[in-house]
Amino acid sequence: xxxxxxxxxxxxxxxxxxxxxxxxxxxxxxxxxxxxxxxxxxxxxxxxxxxxxxxxxxxxxxxxxxxxxxxxxxxxxxxxxxxxxxxxxxxxxxxxxxxxxxxxxxxxxxxxxxxxxxxxxxxxxxxxxxxxxxxxxxxxxxxxxxxxxxxxxxxxxxxxxxxxxxxxxxxxxxxxxxxxxxxxxxxxxxxxxxxxxxxxxxxxxxxxxxxxxxxxxxxxxxxxxxxxxxxxxxxxxxxxxxxxxxxxxxxxxxxxxxxxxxxxxxxxxxxxxxxxxxxxxxxxxxxxxxxxxxxxxxxxxxxxxxxxxxxxxxxxxxxxxxxxxxxxxxxxxxxxxxxxx
Amino acid sequence: xxxxxxxxxxxxxxxxxxxxxxxxxxxxxxxxxxxxxxxxxxxxxxxxxxxxxxxxxxxxxxxxxxxxxxxxxxxxxxxxxxxxxxxxxxxxxxxxxxxxxxxxxxxxxxxxxxxxxxxxxxxxxxxxxxxxxxxxxxxxxxxxxxxxxxxxxxxxxxxxxxxxxxxxxxxxxxxxxxxxxxxxxxxxxxxxxxxxxxx
Ligand SMILES: Nc1ncnc2c1ncn2[C@@H]1O[C@H](COP(=O)(O)OP(=O)(O)OP(=O)(O)O)[C@@H](O)[C@H]1O
Numbered sequence: 001x002x003x004x005x006x007x008x009x010x011x012x013x014x015x016x017x018x019x020x021x022x023x024x025x026x027x028x029x030x031x032x033x034x035x036x037x038x039x040x041x042x043x044x045x046x047x048x049x050x051x052x053x054x055x056x057x058x059x060x061x062x063x064x065x066x067x068x069x070x071x072x073x074x075x076x077x078x079x080x081x082x083x084x085x086x087x088x089x090x091x092x093x094x095x096x097x098x099x100x101x102x103x104x105x106x107x108x109x110x111x112x113x114x115x116x117x118x119x120x121x122x123x124x125x126x127x128x129x130x131x132x133x134x135x136x137x138x139x140x141x142x143x144x145x146x147x148x149x150x151x152x153x154x155x156x157x158x159x160x161x162x163x164x165x166x167x168x169x170x171x172x173x174x175x176x177x178x179x180x181x182x183x184x185x186x187x188x189x190x191x192x193x194x195x196x197x198x199x200x201x202x203x204x205x206x207x208x209x210x211x212x213x214x215x216x217x218x219x220x221x222x223x224x225x226x227x228x229x230x231x232x233x234x235x236x237x238x239x240x241x242x243x244x245x246x247x248x249x250x251x252x253x254x255x256x257x258x259x260x261x262x263x264x265x266x267x268x269x270x271x272x273x274x275x276x277x278x279x280x281x282x283x284x285x286x287x288x289x290x291x292x293x294x295x296x297x298x299x300x301x302x303x304x305x306x307x308x309x310x311x312x313x314x315x316x317x318x319x320x321x322x323x324x325x326x327x328x329x330x331x332x333x334x335x336x337x338x339x340x341x
Numbered sequence: 342x343x344x345x346x347x348x349x350x351x352x353x354x355x356x357x358x359x360x361x362x363x364x365x366x367x368x369x370x371x372x373x374x375x376x377x378x379x380x381x382x383x384x385x386x387x388x389x390x391x392x393x394x395x396x397x398x399x400x401x402x403x404x405x406x407x408x409x410x411x412x413x414x415x416x417x418x419x420x421x422x423x424x425x426x427x428x429x430x431x432x433x434x435x436x437x438x439x440x441x442x443x444x445x446x447x448x449x450x451x452x453x454x455x456x457x458x459x460x461x462x463x464x465x466x467x468x469x470x471x472x473x474x475x476x477x478x479x480x481x482x483x484x485x486x487x488x489x490x491x492x493x494x495x496x497x498x499x500x501x502x503x504x505x506x507x508x509x510x511x512x513x514x515x516x517x518x519x520x521x522x523x524x525x526x527x528x529x530x531x532x533x534x535x536x537x538x539x540x
Contacts, residue, residue, distance in 0.1 A: 049397065049527035056401045056521065060408050074413050090398050097402040098409045100368035105382060105413030325369040 010309025013095030014087025021306030029070035034058035081312025084112030085333025092329035109322035122307035140270030141168035160211025195240030343501035391423030426499035
């Protein structure tokens, strides 16, 4: 290992993507992904057992794809990092077991890391050191969280989250009721481009005095509107109006948090950060408020192994103690815990 | 898990009968077994793993551990049907499959598996199992449904040294891919149309 440039392999299996990334210091060398999303599509959502089976099949081949791309050997690695939570427990366990076994066989430290912290840390690969403190908004199929990040290697402080559906889940559910398939985010985003975001006034829950958000009422309102509508449903307008309501709520709360805490940096991550309207509106509102916005490229926003390797590399460089060999998979790992020991 | 030397002698063994904690304890157990035996991991010549049938999560932890260990140490990883490591000679090896079902396989006098592994309701297969010694904890769990069979109290579980013994014949050969014996499809329901929200 050269100085603070550790070579770290990261494994991510918290949901339906088997991700293996390799990072040297803050440089991304490889980001291999095997997704079982097609196998889940006909069920309209991720089926845990199907995901777990796919992780097992994909694990060793995905590790080797990453090694080949990076042009390194297993024996070159300085550390192994793995998502140990939160996520689907059976899916997490495949990655955790693989990571332990590699760490044991290669005699290198093992870091069981928090999935959400990894979503934040990944931006180091694209835009350099994470500005600290920053407000991080993580929006995916499983999470909608607003966090205060003082030091991504130590602790994230939760400010607010969804009280019902996650933002991505709302996209998926609305897509389903419009018959657009799974996952819904990308299709809704695409169709919304041809729609009028002001066509339908869907409700926006922006309760005062909390950074929590809620999307279940919005989803129900969309369902009601579609059912009540006579004639052909103007799908593009529904998508655009629904999407506008979601991104309005998300960006309002994020900027409220920046203003209240006096923090000048906002970082957005998670699958929904790929949303083109969210990126545009966040930029507009950040510019107006004098907040600097960072959003990694879409490929680094969705679940991947590079984010886990990126966080692992930071942890090694910061001298944070490694995890023990009895590291559990913790499906409800709190964000206040960056490394599981 | 067990460490077996080239003479087929188990030199260290560690057993944890706790399906839920497999994931957490397996790697630690491997490290402990190596430590107890004073063996360096780099001196291992092969890894052997039970492919099931058994609880899916534990099965995957075992298989992915064996696959990655073999991968990192550049040694072959061989998979064996877990029931093959339960008892010896002519027998039916049976484990509990939950949901009122059993996993089972039948072996002839020289210990060759001649039927299975299967997952069945005890009542559906009891007739074909008569007259053969039945081993494994599964037979005790489902004793009421298996009245009249020649159920033996021991052994109860597949053992790692027994799995290694079965694998000896494979040593030196190119390992087959480690494909788990799930025997059941994933539980997953295809959703119906979205529920109406207005009456
Ligand atoms: N362009 C987009 N617009 C809106 N939502 C999107 C877009 N692209 C993806 N999504 C949503 O992002 C979610 C997928 O996010 P991600 O890949 O982070 O996986 P996840 O399993 O939900 O993540 P996590 O495990 O972090 O909760 C899905 O709900 C999907 O609909």
